[in-house]
Amino acid sequence: MFDxxxxxxxxxxxxxxxxxxxxxxxxxxxxxxxxxxxxxxxxVGPADGIKAAAAKGGYDITGARIIDPAAYDGMDEMVEKMVxxxxxxxxxxxxxxxxxxxxxxxxxxxxxxxxxxxxxxxxYSTADTVRPALQLIxxxxxxxxxxxxxxxxxxxxxxxxxxxxxxxxxxxxxxxxLVEIAQETAKCARAFGIAPKVAFLSFSTKGSAKDDTVTxxxxxxxxxxxxxxxxPVDGEMQFDAAVSPEVGQRKFPGSPVAGYANTFIFPxxxxxxxxxxxxxxxxxxxxxxxxxxxxxxxxxxxxxxCNAEEVYKMAIITAALI
Numbered sequence: 159m160f161d162x163x164x165x166x167x168x169x170x171x172x173x174x175x176x177x178x179x180x181x182x183x184x185x186x187x188x189x190x191x192x193x194x195x196x197x198x199x200x201x202v203g204p205a206d207g208i209k210a211a212a213a214k215g216g217y218d219i220t221g222a223r224i225i226d227p228a229a230y231d232g233m234d235e236m237v238e239k240m241v242x243x244x245x246x247x248x249x250x251x252x253x254x255x256x257x258x259x260x261x262x263x264x265x266x267x268x269x270x271x272x273x274x275x276x277x278x279x280x281x282y283s284t285a286d287t288v289r290p291a292l293q294l295i296x297x298x299x300x301x302x303x304x305x306x307x308x309x310x311x312x313x314x315x316x317x318x319x320x321x322x323x324x325x326x327x328x329x330x331x332x333x334x335x336l337v338e339i340a341q342e343t344a345k346c347a348r349a350f351g352i353a354p355k356v357a358f359l360s361f362s363t364k365g366s367a368k369d370d371t372v373t374x375x376x377x378x379x380x381x382x383x384x385x386x387x388x389x390p391v392d393g394e395m396q397f398d399a400a401v402s403p404e405v406g407q408r409k410f411p412g413s414p415v416a417g418y419a420n421t422f423i424f425p426x427x428x429x430x431x432x433x434x435x436x437x438x439x440x441x442x443x444x445x446x447x448x449x450x451x452x453x454x455x456x457x458x459x460x461x462x463x464c465n466a467e468e469v470y471k472m473a474i475i476t477a478a479l480i
Contacts, residue, residue, distance in 0.1 A: 178202070200224075277469070
């Protein structure tokens with residue numbers, strides 16, 4: 159899977175900004191990426207601190223561009239641009255104070271074309287990655303929310319692949335939010351070679367139970383079928399009905415999805431987060447994400463518990479999905 163993504167990057171030069179340039183995991187991944195020669199690297203932070211951390215860990219970051227917000231020559235221009243983007247919601251002084259922080263500074267580097275994409279969150283929260291992106295990069299035309307999905311793979315060559323959304327961002331999505339989540343998750347699935355068969359998950363299958371959350375999923379399914387007429391979509395259905403042909407076709411006869419689903423839409427982030435972690439911890443899947451969806455440029459979030467290999471792979475995913 160990653161070989162194909164790397165080939166994409168070799169054919170289309172892109173630059174990624176890492177907002178935590180002094181972190182050993184970031185430096186380890188950056189050195190590996192630079193050695194591969196298929197991705198430009200920007201490391202945000204004090205040059206002396208980054209170089210010292212790289213030397214201490216034995217990481218070769220030759221070729222990386224290091225940018226310290228405190229010494230950035232274009233800061234005045236960046237502040238002016240951010241004031242315009244915030245449309246009076248922040249003063250110039252407030253913008254300058256935020257741009258001293260690596261998450262805002264790195265996001266503005268993407269907005270101003272210095273980088274194509276961003277990966278952060280090794281030391282701060284998902285909210286601290288998403289907030290600057292929402293304020294500065296903003297959602298794509300036609301999108302009203304940012305959502306997320308995980309791509310999960312299993313097998314020696316990662317040949318078994320599924321997509322799950324939303325597992326990280328929207329706590330209580332509305333019907334229309336769920337439609338958008340399904341659309342964006344299906345697009346992301348295709349980028350990883352998955353022909354999406356989209357199942358809207360519930361504790362109910364085809365009306366077997368009554369609840370507001372069941373109605374929510376039923377209505378979202380109807381709207382999604384209208385929005386994606388060429389993509390197999392069905393639900394609401396329980397997870398066993400989604401993945402077991404025997405159970406699925408018995409409970410949901412004739413469904414093009416029941417028993418064969420590979421793209422799963424959860425009713426809320428609580429279920430989604432639990433679901434992908436069960437798949438990863440007990441099902442033996444590798445989980446890549448959260449991959450943020452719906453933004454005008456690729457901005458992705460790392461787990462604070464990530465390792466260098468996860469940073470390396472998420473950087474490739476982030477840059478290749480432009």
